[in-house]
Amino acid sequence: MGLETYWATDPSEVLRVRQGFRLEEVEPRGTPGFAGGRKEAETSLAEGAAIFAEQQEMLFAGNQMGDDPRRILLVLQAMDTAGKGGIVKHVMSAVDPQGVQYAAFKQPTDEELEHDFLWRIRKKLPDGGMIGVFDRSHYEDVLIAKVRELAPADEIESRYDAINEFEAELSASGVTIIKVMLHISMEEQKARLLKRLKRRDKHWKFSPGDIDERMLAPRYREAYQMVFDRTTTPHAPWYVVPADRKWYARLAVQHLLIEALEAMRLDWPVADFDVEEQRQRLMVS
Amino acid sequence: MGLETYWATDPSEVLRVRQGFRLEEVEPRGTPGFAGGRKEAETSLAEGAAIFAEQQEMLFAGNQMGDDPRRILLVLQAMDTAGKGGIVKHVMSAVDPQGVQYAAFKQPTDEELEHDFLWRIRKKLPDGGMIGVFDRSHYEDVLIAKVRELAPADEIESRYDAINEFEAELSASGVTIIKVMLHISMEEQKARLLKRLKRRDKHWKFSPGDIDERMLAPRYREAYQMVFDRTTTPHAPWYVVPADRKWYARLAVQHLLIEALEAMRLDWPVADFDVEEQRQRLMVS
Numbered sequence: 194m195g196l197e198t199y200w201a202t203d204p205s206e207v208l209r210v211r212q213g214f215r216l217e218e219v220e221p222r223g224t225p226g227f228a229g230g231r232k233e234a235e236t237s238l239a240e241g242a243a244i245f246a247e248q249q250e251m252l253f254a255g256n257q258m259g260d261d262p263r264r265i266l267l268v269l270q271a272m273d274t275a276g277k278g279g280i281v282k283h284v285m286s287a288v289d290p291q292g293v294q295y296a297a298f299k300q301p302t303d304e305e306l307e308h309d310f311l312w313r314i315r316k317k318l319p320d321g322g323m324i325g326v327f328d329r330s331h332y333e334d335v336l337i338a339k340v341r342e343l344a345p346a347d348e349i350e351s352r353y354d355a356i357n358e359f360e361a362e363l364s365a366s367g368v369t370i371i372k373v374m375l376h377i378s379m380e381e382q383k384a385r386l387l388k389r390l391k392r393r394d395k396h397w398k399f400s401p402g403d404i405d406e407r408m409l410a411p412r413y414r415e416a417y418q419m420v421f422d423r424t425t426t427p428h429a430p431w432y433v434v435p436a437d438r439k440w441y442a443r444l445a446v447q448h449l450l451i452e453a454l455e456a457m458r459l460d461w462p463v464a465d466f467d468v469e470e471q472r473q474r475l476m477v478s
Numbered sequence: 479m480g481l482e483t484y485w486a487t488d489p490s491e492v493l494r495v496r497q498g499f500r501l502e503e504v505e506p507r508g509t510p511g512f513a514g515g516r517k518e519a520e521t522s523l524a525e526g527a528a529i530f531a532e533q534q535e536m537l538f539a540g541n542q543m544g545d546d547p548r549r550i551l552l553v554l555q556a557m558d559t560a561g562k563g564g565i566v567k568h569v570m571s572a573v574d575p576q577g578v579q580y581a582a583f584k585q586p587t588d589e590e591l592e593h594d595f596l597w598r599i600r601k602k603l604p605d606g607g608m609i610g611v612f613d614r615s616h617y618e619d620v621l622i623a624k625v626r627e628l629a630p631a632d633e634i635e636s637r638y639d640a641i642n643e644f645e646a647e648l649s650a651s652g653v654t655i656i657k658v659m660l661h662i663s664m665e666e667q668k669a670r671l672l673k674r675l676k677r678r679d680k681h682w683k684f685s686p687g688d689i690d691e692r693m694l695a696p697r698y699r700e701a702y703q704m705v706f707d708r709t710t711t712p713h714a715p716w717y718v719v720p721a722d723r724k725w726y727a728r729l730a731v732q733h734l735l736i737e738a739l740e741a742m743r744l745d746w747p748v749a750d751f752d753v754e755e756q757r758q759r760l761m762v763s
Contacts, residue, residue: 291563291580293575295576297576394535408763464684
């Protein structure tokens with residue numbers, strides 16, 4: 194318990210969105226709280242992975258044996274190439290896949306569009322004992338929907354309140370919500386998109402639409418600022434994680450997960466059977 | 479491509495259930511096809527993980543960019559403690575969690591019991607480009623259901639045909655089905671259950687019902703033999719994997735997955751855009 198030893202200062206303190214937060218003041222190449230470089234970060238990520246895995250197993254066990262309803266929801270939002278997929282791959286792969294529920298939200302289907310924007314989100318919420326990871330989320334409905342005017346302005350306006358109510362309800366039912374925006378610079382995004390175009394095994398990750406979206410980056414930043422202003426709550430905080438250095442973003446998100454799990458004060462569930470009695474039954478079986 | 483270098487002979491040839499197969503002839507401590515021990519197996523598993531991960535990424539990419547509908551369904555069946563969870567953790571964790579859909583089938587709910595036994599299974603089938611893993615499956619409906627007489631004999635009898643039809647339909651729609659029974663000895667199961675009873679952090683994995691099931695092991699073996707006799711088909715083969723040595727079972731299942739992926743002759747999808755045109759757009763953006 195306590196801050197993992199490789200942090201100089203608690204990154205969540207720095208990364209957490211608070212009153213007066215301005216996205217434009219965040220340095221995408223920064224590594225708040227971490228004094229080392231890539232090498233040290235990789236070692237630290239492996240060290241953190243063991244802590245993360247044990248905490249996750251206790252969360253899972255508490256639900257399996259004790260019906261503990263608590264769970265975690267990690268919401269990942271970002272511009273293309275910021276590294277959402279890498280977080281899933283390099284952070285979440287440390288824990289037992291049985292305990293992770295992953296959901297990616299792409300362009301809504303016709304059926305989804307017929308319902309309230311939270312309808313498809315509710316269907317993918319993590320069960321008790323699980324860690325849910327949303328690759329994009331209901332925030333797309335106040336991000337791309339706002340930038341590309343996919344819904345009337347008053348409808349979008351009403352969604353901030355709907356989101357706050359929804360998240361309050363989740364929180365009350367035992368969901369620890371961690372909302373992360375991965376923040377990369379325009380230069381870094383250009384470099385990453387170029388790399389996707391250069392490599393035949395990366396073409397599938399590229400779409401011409403990525404450049405269209407990139408050209409709208411200033412409007413997206415405004416939309417994100419509005420999201421932070423309107424949906425930062427004590428029970429569902431936002432964290433803006435500098436993501437130009439992938440190794441930093443992964444280590445920081447891993448820390449947010451560890452911190453959330455440790456705050457639950459988890460322990461191994463107490464057996465609901467007589468251990469010695471079962472041992473004797475087993476010995477003669 | 480081709481057999482991974484660390485196999486002496488192709489294990490799938492030996493493990494595959496064929497005409498005349500007898501479960502009682504399988505040695506649970508065996509390591510067919512592998513000449514090394516635990517150490518070598520761990521090194522080999524890491525080597526295989528890289529092959530597995532690249533193949534899986536091509537499967538996923540082909541669906542994302544090219545709408546390739548193909549996918550894999552790995553069905554895991556076994557007695558308690560045989561290591562289904564360990565397979566998920568140690569084999570599947572090699573690949574991107576975004577490409578894996580995991581489903582555990584426990585005692586059916588009241589709602590599930592109101593429907594045909596395949597109803598809940600159909601809802602959890604993997605999407606195109608994905609690897610689906612079933613921790614238990616529709617085979618419970620001819621295993622525990624038969625042993626504990628949870629359904630009339632003629633109903634159970636009709637299920638073998640229903641399963642074969644269902645799996646033929648899946649196969650025709652692009653699903654490569656790999657059915658694995660992990661086979662452990664009674665002695666090894668006793669040792670593993672004892673370990674769960676001894677360790678406070680493993681109590682949650684134990685249930686007194688595990689011993690009840692253990693006492694029915696001879697009847698389960700008969701029910702498995704019937705499953706092999708009735709549901710072994712060219713498009714949905716069974717593999718019986720000796721599982722007293724966890725490291726062997728993991729390496730063998732990893733191989734079955736690699737083999738299935740390689741048989742698909744996957745490649746990186748061809749870009750559906752003009753790469754040079756996009757590069758120029760990007761440079762000025």
